[in-house]
Amino acid sequence: MGPHPAVAAIRLAVRRVLHDVLTDLTDPTDPTHLGDRSVSGDPAHGPTGRRAAARRNPSGAIPAPADGVPPLVLVACSGGADSMALASALAFEAPKLGVRAGGVTVDHGLQVGSDLRAAEVVSRMTALRLDPVESVAVRVGRDGGPEAAARDARYAALDEAADRLGAVAVLLGHTRDDQAETVLLGLARGSGIRSLSGMAEVSGGPGRGHRYRRPFLQIDRQTARKACMVQSLPVWDDPHNIDPAYTRSRLRHEGLPALEKALGKGVVEALARTAQLSRDDADALDAWAADAETRVRDEDGRLECAKLYALPPAVRRRVLRRAVVAAGSPAGSLFARHIEEVDRLITGWRGQGAINLPGRVEAQRQGGRLVIRQG
Numbered sequence: 001m002g003p004h005p006a007v008a009a010i011r012l013a014v015r016r017v018l019h020d021v022l023t024d025l026t027d028p029t030d031p032t033h034l035g036d037r038s039v040s041g042d043p044a045h046g047p048t049g050r051r052a053a054a055r056r057n058p059s060g061a062i063p064a065p066a067d068g069v070p071p072l073v074l075v076a077c078s079g080g081a082d083s084m085a086l087a088s089a090l091a092f093e094a095p096k097l098g099v100r101a102g103g104v105t106v107d108h109g110l111q112v113g114s115d116l117r118a119a120e121v122v123s124r125m126t127a128l129r130l131d132p133v134e135s136v137a138v139r140v141g142r143d144g145g146p147e148a149a150a151r152d153a154r155y156a157a158l159d160e161a162a163d164r165l166g167a168v169a170v171l172l173g174h175t176r177d178d179q180a181e182t183v184l185l186g187l188a189r190g191s192g193i194r195s196l197s198g199m200a201e202v203s204g205g206p207g208r209g210h211r212y213r214r215p216f217l218q219i220d221r222q223t224a225r226k227a228c229m230v231q232s233l234p235v236w237d238d239p240h241n242i243d244p245a246y247t248r249s250r251l252r253h254e255g256l257p258a259l260e261k262a263l264g265k266g267v268v269e270a271l272a273r274t275a276q277l278s279r280d281d282a283d284a285l286d287a288w289a290a291d292a293e294t295r296v297r298d299e300d301g302r303l304e305c306a307k308l309y310a311l312p313p314a315v316r317r318r319v320l321r322r323a324v325v326a327a328g329s330p331a332g333s334l335f336a337r338h339i340e341e342v343d344r345l346i347t348g349w350r351g352q353g354a355i356n357l358p359g360r361v362e363a364q365r366q367g368g369r370l371v372i373r374q375g
Contacts, residue, residue: 006226079121079236082173180271198275289318333358
């Protein structure tokens with residue numbers, strides 16, 4: 001008799017991702033083994049298509065471990081049902097593929113007793129025979145609101161741990177339900193197609209290659225919880241996940257149920273499909289913009305306004321965003337309204353002055369050229 005269907009589903013998802021990681025190690029320049037799955041250049045910002053990313057930076061794949069040392073894959077585990085299910089599947093599948101499996105839990109310090117809870121999660125991961133396992137304490141700032149600040153601190157801690165331990169990948173437990181929530185949050189902000197594309201199955205950042213993997217984006221939250229229950233895995237339900245002070249919590253417990261009541265079942269699946277379709281379109285537009293940027297600069301590398309004006313608006317705004325980020329503006333602080341203001345220097349020029357942007361970056365039109373630089 002085989003495993004419960006929920007357990008089989010999570011194990012299959014992890015097995016596929018581990019195969020992808022091992023393929024990246026053996027042939028880092030071949031982007032085709034993930035099929036149509038997408039890769040993002042950063043956990044939260046600046047994603048690009050996997051094929052385009054491979055063309056631009058073939059060496060950006062995950063670094064191979066030292067000769068004779070099995071590659072290490074970490075799971076980011078909060079102790080919740082999603083990440084505990086992921087940890088159990090990694091512990092089961094990794095040894096069969098010659099991969100070392102470890103785990104990291106991040107103590108955000110936002111609740112009384114969080115250090116004790118983190119120690120308990122370490123104990124649970126150890127019981128699953130993950131090694132190494134550790135807890136990392138972080139200090140959460142205030143930039144971008146509590147949810148964004150906690151996320152930034154968490155990824156910084158995971159990056160540090162992965163670098164220090166020499167991990168080739170970090171698995172994250174985001175599910176199809178998380179993806180649907182991300183799409184709706186982007187829609188509510190009036191964001192562009194990139195935000196509607198949700199989370200990438202593969203993401204990383206400068207020098208990090210394709211570090212972050214999300215095996216459960218096609219698996220619903222209930223399947224992960226069921227897998228924990230049938231395996232008798234203890235889970236911790238974070239009270240922040242039901243706290244109405246947090247936007248995502250309100251959406252999860254009020255917004256999505258209301259949509260399903262009004263529109264019928266299948267809303268989560270439809271939103272997840274929307275994310276993938278949007279990602280495909282966004283990847284194509286990003287690749288177009290990357291190519292167009294080389295053609296709209298003069299011999300000194302300055303952006304020519306007339307050539308920018310001739311581009312389709314979606315491509316032009318992407319070129320402008322790339323230029324602003326390259327000049328030093330933090331991608332996470334750069335919003336559509338900022339790019340629209342810069343775009344008006346091209347499409348609605350009336351002699352207006354410089355545009356001030358996040359990161360002390362300034363955009364100004366001078367002599368038919370768009371000058372973007374840090375002040």
